[in-house]
Amino acid sequence: MAPAIPQTFSTFNIPPTRRHVETIDFLLARPSLELLPEALRPSARGFLFYLATLPTSAPHECPACASRSIALATPAGTHGLRRDGYYCRDCNKRFNVLSGTPLRLLRSEEKWKPWMSYRFQGFSQELIATFLGISNKASMTWSRAFMEAMADYDTELHRWWEDHQSTHISELTDEAEKALEECVARLTELSTLTDRHCPYCGSSSTQVLTSRRATEYQCHGCERRYNNLTETPLSHIQHMELWPEYLRLLVVGYHDTEIGERLGLSKSLTNLWRQRFLEFMQARWPLLVHWTLWQWSRRRASVPSGPRT
Known part of the structure; x- marks a missing residue:
């Protein structure tokens, strides 16, 4: 059962990249492939299946000479072997199903699919290592190996994923862009709305007092x-x-510092805004919150040292 989504982000007094239990619960509650473009999700599911089944599958050809004239040489368990060993009748090379692949040196194959699934959800390599009980060094090694394997499996999926692992700003997916447009439209509506019902008693019998900034009302009910x-x-x-x-x-x-530099806001103000806007987006646009937390986790703040423009 997925962890419950936290009711509010307003209690965040720390950047959402920290190991805050509510942040983790929120990310775990989101569909694992929602960050990816819809067109790439079938390929991502296929890649997860590939990682789960490859270690127990049988090779179709020799990785050295590509000959299909191969035979089982030593079954798994023989002399402590962890998987079946094969030999090639043409070049006499011995190998297993992982030989010649980027995954050949990796262990704990039962954790490969969960590792990549967590990665697709937006978790950092370090946090995934904690989840799965592996070292940070192993998690980094797996990341490199899985990226190579992804490139062999689907170049388009690899290209998109690699681009979105850099520290540079990435383009939003179509779904995230649409959600962002809806959220911006809602912000505009809040600044121009002139007929809001009373949030305290629900009465529609109100009187507009001022139209400065956010329209003010007097409720005739309460x-x-x-x-x-x-x-x-x-x-x-x-x-x-x-x-x-x-x-x-x-x-x-x-990051807060970067935004403050661009918009002329103080650090304390950008910190407050981040908390409030995350809470605002969570109710109707949780994908935007998920995307925001993911971007926070993968980017380093790179604030220009020159004057603001």
Whole structure:
């Protein structure tokens, strides 16, 4: 059973790249391939199946000469062998199903598929090592080997995945881009809405008091005042004109310091905004939160030293 998705991100006082239990639970609760473009998901599923079944499969040809004239030489278990050994009748070379592949030196094959599945979910190599009980060095070795194996399995999947492992800003998938557009549209709506029902009692009998910033209302039912941001994670957050640009920078992976440099915001303010915007996105656009956390985990902050432009 998948862990429950946390109810709020507003309690985050640390960057979401840290090993915070709510962050981990949230990522684990998301579908493992949702970060990938929809067109590449079948290939990714196939690659996971390949990692799970390759160690117990039989080779079709000799990795040295490509001859199909091969035969079983030593069954698994003989003299402590972990998998079946074969020999080639043409070149007399001995090999097993992993010989000549990037995975030939790896161990603990029962953990290969879970490792790659966690990676597709956006977890770091270090955190996956903790999950699976392997060393960080082994996790790094597996990462290199799996990338090579992915290149052999599907070049398009490998190209996309490799591009999105760099420290540079990556393009969003179509699904994430659509979700971002919807979220930005909602932010715009909050700044222009003039007929919001009372968030306290639900009454529609209201009076518009002012239209500055977020429209303010007077409820005729409970006689309380409120605005378009009342009872939302963005309540009391200023500079609405910067919200759309801030949101895009956050989702594609810019860190607080980088965003502050670009938008002229203080570190404490960008820290507060990150917490509030993550909470705002979680209810209707969890994919954006997932993408944001993934970008945070793979990028290093690289803040320009020159003056802001």
